[in-house]
Amino acid sequence: MRIYRLLLYLYPASFRAEYGEEMAAIFEAELRTTRGVARLALWFAVFHEVIMNAPAVHWDILKQDLRYTVRTLNRARGFALTAILVTALGVGANTAAFSVADFVLLRPLPFADPDALVRLCEGPREGGGWGCMNELSPANYRDFKASSSFEAMGAFTWSAVNLVGIGEPRRLESTPVTPEVLPLLGVQPVLGRVFLDRQEDRSAVVISYGLWQSQFASDRSVLGQTVRLNGVPHTVIGVMPPAFYFPNREIQLWTMLTFRDEDFADRTNNYIHGVARLRPGVTFEQSRSELVLIADRLARAYPDTNEETGISYFRMRDNMSPRFRLMLLALGGASLCLLLLTCANLANLLLVRAAGRERELAVRAALGAGRQRLMRQLVTESVVLTLLGGAVGLAVAAAGVPLFASLVPNTLPIATQPGVDLRVVAFAAMFTGLTAMGFGLFPAIRAGRRTGFDALREGARAGGGAKQRLRAVLVTVEVTMSVILLISSGLLIRAVWRVQAIDPGFVADSVLTLQTALPRPKYDNPVRRGQFYERVLAQVRALPGVRSAAFTSGLPMVMTGIITAVEIPGRETKSYRTEGVSHRWVTSQYFRTMGIPFHRGRDLDDSDTADRAWVAVISASFAEHYWPGQDPIGRTFGHQGSTRTVVGIVGDVRVRGLERTSEPQMYLPARQAPEEFPSSRDPKDLVIRHSGPDDALVAAVRQIVRAVDPEQPISEVRPLGDVLARETATRRGQLQVLGVFAVVAILLSAVGIYGLLAFTVAQRSQEIGVRLALGAEPARVGRMILADGMRLAVFGIVPGMLGAYLAARGMSALLFGVAPGDPATFATAVAVVLLMTLAGTLVPALRAVRMTPMSVLRAE
Amino acid sequence: MKTEAESLLPLPPATFHILVALADEDRHGYAVIKDVEARTGGRLKLSAGTLYRSVDRMVQQGLIREIGSPLARNMDDERRRYYRITPFGREVAMAEARRLTQMLDLARAKGLAPRKA
Numbered sequence: 001m002r003i004y005r006l007l008l009y010l011y012p013a014s015f016r017a018e019y020g021e022e023m024a025a026i027f028e029a030e031l032r033t034t035r036g037v038a039r040l041a042l043w044f045a046v047f048h049e050v051i052m053n054a055p056a057v058h059w060d061i062l063k064q065d066l067r068y069t070v071r072t073l074n075r076a077r078g079f080a081l082t083a084i085l086v087t088a089l090g091v092g093a094n095t096a097a098f099s100v101a102d103f104v105l106l107r108p109l110p111f112a113d114p115d116a117l118v119r120l121c122e123g124p125r126e127g128g129g130w131g132c133m134n135e136l137s138p139a140n141y142r143d144f145k146a147s148s149s150f151e152a153m154g155a156f157t158w159s160a161v162n163l164v165g166i167g168e169p170r171r172l173e174s175t176p177v178t179p180e181v182l183p184l185l186g187v188q189p190v191l192g193r194v195f196l197d198r199q200e201d202r203s204a205v206v207i208s209y210g211l212w213q214s215q216f217a218s219d220r221s222v223l224g225q226t227v228r229l230n231g232v233p234h235t236v237i238g239v240m241p242p243a244f245y246f247p248n249r250e251i252q253l254w255t256m257l258t259f260r261d262e263d264f265a266d267r268t269n270n271y272i273h274g275v276a277r278l279r280p281g282v283t284f285e286q287s288r289s290e291l292v293l294i295a296d297r298l299a300r301a302y303p304d305t306n307e308e309t310g311i312s313y314f315r316m317r318d319n320m321s322p323r324f325r326l327m328l329l330a331l332g333g334a335s336l337c338l339l340l341l342t343c344a345n346l347a348n349l350l351l352v353r354a355a356g357r358e359r360e361l362a363v364r365a366a367l368g369a370g371r372q373r374l375m376r377q378l379v380t381e382s383v384v385l386t387l388l389g390g391a392v393g394l395a396v397a398a399a400g401v402p403l404f405a406s407l408v409p410n411t412l413p414i415a416t417q418p419g420v421d422l423r424v425v426a427f428a429a430m431f432t433g434l435t436a437m438g439f440g441l442f443p444a445i446r447a448g449r450r451t452g453f454d455a456l457r458e459g460a461r462a463g464g465g466a467k468q469r470l471r472a473v474l475v476t477v478e479v480t481m482s483v484i485l486l487i488s489s490g491l492l493i494r495a496v497w498r499v500q501a502i503d504p505g506f507v508a509d510s511v512l513t514l515q516t517a518l519p520r521p522k523y524d525n526p527v528r529r530g531q532f533y534e535r536v537l538a539q540v541r542a543l544p545g546v547r548s549a550a551f552t553s554g555l556p557m558v559m560t561g562i563i564t565a566v567e568i569p570g571r572e573t574k575s576y577r578t579e580g581v582s583h584r585w586v587t588s589q590y591f592r593t594m595g596i597p598f599h600r601g602r603d604l605d606d607s608d609t610a611d612r613a614w615v616a617v618i619s620a621s622f623a624e625h626y627w628p629g630q631d632p633i634g635r636t637f638g639h640q641g642s643t644r645t646v647v648g649i650v651g652d653v654r655v656r657g658l659e660r661t662s663e664p665q666m667y668l669p670a671r672q673a674p675e676e677f678p679s680s681r682d683p684k685d686l687v688i689r690h691s692g693p694d695d696a697l698v699a700a701v702r703q704i705v706r707a708v709d710p711e712q713p714i715s716e717v718r719p720l721g722d723v724l725a726r727e728t729a730t731r732r733g734q735l736q737v738l739g740v741f742a743v744v745a746i747l748l749s750a751v752g753i754y755g756l757l758a759f760t761v762a763q764r765s766q767e768i769g770v771r772l773a774l775g776a777e778p779a780r781v782g783r784m785i786l787a788d789g790m791r792l793a794v795f796g797i798v799p800g801m802l803g804a805y806l807a808a809r810g811m812s813a814l815l816f817g818v819a820p821g822d823p824a825t826f827a828t829a830v831a832v833v834l835l836m837t838l839a840g841t842l843v844p845a846l847r848a849v850r851m852t853p854m855s856v857l858r859a860e
Numbered sequence: 861m862k863t864e865a866e867s868l869l870p871l872p873p874a875t876f877h878i879l880v881a882l883a884d885e886d887r888h889g890y891a892v893i894k895d896v897e898a899r900t901g902g903r904l905k906l907s908a909g910t911l912y913r914s915v916d917r918m919v920q921q922g923l924i925r926e927i928g929s930p931l932a933r934n935m936d937d938e939r940r941r942y943y944r945i946t947p948f949g950r951e952v953a954m955a956e957a958r959r960l961t962q963m964l965d966l967a968r969a970k971g972l973a974p975r976k977a
Contacts, residue, residue, distance in 0.1 A: 019912040026908045053909030
């Protein structure tokens with residue numbers, strides 16, 4: 001019998017309460033009449049029956065409740081719409097934030113068994129930093145590759161090539177890879193094959209899916225076609241799948257990386273990265289220890305070159321600035337705040353509604369609806385509302401995800417944003433469920449407890465006392481959350497201002513930049529290169545509106561590397577790793593064009609040719625570092641085998657970016673370059689200071705370049721201002737999202753305060769009427785309501801400030817020196833919240849002031 | 861225009877049987893099961909779950925109603941609930957019977973069922 005009663009629990013509670021006893025009695029009667037096998041058959045039948053019937057009964061009730069819900073919500077459309085929108089906001093914001101966080105921080109990379117993929121570079125012996133600190137030299141790579149920890153290891157580097165032969169010449173990012181690389185990632189090409197270790201593949205190319213679509217119109221006969229990369233013919237052998245990015249999403253094609261014997265000669269010839277797959281059973285830590293041992297051995301064997309060389313070794317997954325992690329966590333926290341706030345808001349809405357319906361519920365209870373049944377009905381209503389809200393929220397999330405695109409680090413081999421997939425839907429469902437529980441069940445339980453005669457007795461003045469207090473607590477929670485969001489956004493705004501206020505060392509306004517990278521081997525001859533630059537420069541400078549123009553080997557903040565050591569007479573030479581100087585090859589007019597302030601001495605000009613004395617212009621920090629307190633003009637130093645004389649001093653530039661410290665800089669005349677010269681150091685970036693529209697200028701420059709060399713593409717066309725703006729793009733992206741959250745939060749809390757006070761005034765209208773009748777001044781009544789509102793605000797503000805302070809301490813790495821308790825930000829946020837409270841309180845207070853005893857009594 | 865009774869047709873078999881069982885006297889649940897079983901020669905044996913699920917719906921539809929347990933009923937447990945067919949229930953049962961008769965007539969006309977004796 002006990003088993004049967006347990007089985008009955010599968011039925012809805014209301015059904016069980018109604019018929020459980022009867023059913024048990026029937027079963028008992030039947031049990032009495034059967035024996036042996038028949039009894040067994042009875043049990044079997046009963047199990048079958050309960051399993052079939054219980055869900056049917058649930059479904060019956062659900063259908064009824066749904067019908068009823070549709071009717072009631074249709075009657076209260078304003079309420080339903082508000083509830084759905086508020087849910088959508090909370091669910092949408094969270095789904096978007098967590099989808100992006102999941103995408104960046106958690107989701108496995110799109111490679112086979114991605115947890116076993118690691119990257120290897122050189123780094124400081126003592127460790128530190130993130131990502132690839134310094135490229136490997138082929139010689140060191142070969143020694144690390146001998147480690148037993150890896151199933152396979154390959155090397156790759158970065159390069160950009162001019163693609164000629166199909167349509168307009170194009171400048172493309174490419175990655176030369178050793179034959180091990182693509183197979184060890186475990187991704188098959190959609191078409192053709194990847195590199196094999198054989199001679200003919202040295203002139204083969206594998207292209208990305210995107211390039212295949214854009215440049216080859218998805219033509220399957222692309223395999224075997226010949227394209228010219230930097231003038232050298234390459235045969236297309238494969239097309240990679242759409243979501244394949246390696247080492248990042250900018251890369252459009254892969255060529256084969258090979259080493260000649262002489263590449264292994266110099267251990268400071270750093271230009272490659274290592275990528276490897278761990279042998280099964282080998283942990284990341286074990287492999288790291290082995291690599292460290294190898295590095296130690298190399299340091300002992302080659303102290304000249306390797307004494308300071310350690311490794312930077314990391315899982316492929318972790319190749320991102322820690323700042324991204326923190327930003328995404330901060331956004332996750334912010335969206336949880338918003339979720340809590342929307343839940344409080346909804347709970348409030350539902351409480352108000354439950355209060356308004358208490359009579360209806362009491363009547364239904366009196367007519368025989370069980371308490372269980374009524375609760376179930378209320379829960380169904382909440383669930384329907386949240387499901388609708390969740391569905392709209394999913395749309396909000398889909399629309400919101402692009403907002404987060406700037407928060408996806410470009411160092412990871414993943415797309416710019418997550419597609420809307422099952423996980424996103426799962427997130428939405430999860431947050432919808434949380435919301436439903438947060439606000440749906442609670443009022444239902446309360447309502448369930450209250451159905452009875454007292455509700456009928458209480459009449460229109462239902463919902464006093466405890467319920468008012470609960471609503472006040474909810475509004476306080478809303479205020480708290482908005483204070484946290486406001487202060488956090490405020491602090492981040494101040495941080496962005498601070499970063500933007502940093503002097504980059506150059507003046508970006510009215511400067512256009514573009515790149516004309518001259519391909520080798522076509523331009524192997526330095527005379528030919530010089531002629532190209534001269535002809536282009538001369539014609540560009542002659543264009544109307546152009547004030548000055550110059551070429552440089554790398555724009556600040558774009559080209560952040562190219563660090564070398566210098567030899568100062570009378571000073572021990574150190575490695576570029578500890579005492580590096582960032583150097584640039586530039587033409588005349590460079591400083592004028594970039595707006596880099598000239599301190600002393602003379603500018604580099606066209607007379608600084610190879611047959612004259614070799615010179616250099618240095619930055620102020622260079623002078624201060626090597627010749628403190630002395631006049632550096634006229635002093636000499638050694639650099640890459642040549643001796644240079646300092647002729648001028650300029651201001652420092654934030655080469656590595658606004659938020660990083662940069663090495664001292666030196667500028668060398670493009671014409672005084674050594675014969676053997678890697679193409680990455682060509683003065684290929686053209687900077688033009690001009691007045692007038694960019695478009696016309698770009699068209700004119702394009703024509704000039706085409707006239708000089710019809711096969712030469714121009715690329716990376718952008719205002720210098722964009723380079724600067726990119727420095728704060730991530731911060732601004734984060735701020736944008738957080739700002740939206742904060743604005744929504746403040747609006748919702750204002751609505752919450754307004755709603756609560758308006759309700760209070762309505763509830764207390766009788767009391768207020770009596771007070772007025774007894775001679776209370778209307779102004780005093782108004783003040784009373786205002787005080788109520790302010791009390792709510794203050795109770796919310798105090799914990800909000802505390803929460804905001806804690807949140808700010810957690811993300812202090814993002815604040816760029818702004819104190820977590822920054823008084824100006826806190827004061828502003830509090831002022832905004834108080835103003836918001838005042839706005840929310842004003843209407844109810846006025847309504848109270850305008851009340852007359854007569855009107856109140858008439859309403860009663 | 862369909863009448864209110866006709867809008868419920870066709871009735872689920874269990875509902876029809878319960879209406880028939882209650883047509884001549886008020887019964888409690890177990891009695892309904894037994895009556896149906898007897899009348900169908902044991903071919904249809906309603907389970908308790910099916911019965912009460914139907915009963916619940918039929919009460920809401922107004923086909924039957926619960927009546928206070930008649931004190932004088934012999935032997936049975938007091939907690940038993942008795943059900944009585946309502947006038948509307950009777951109307952629905954008759955409408956369903958009419959519908960079934962018409963169907964049977966159709967079948968007869970085609971020789972799919974034996975002619976009336």
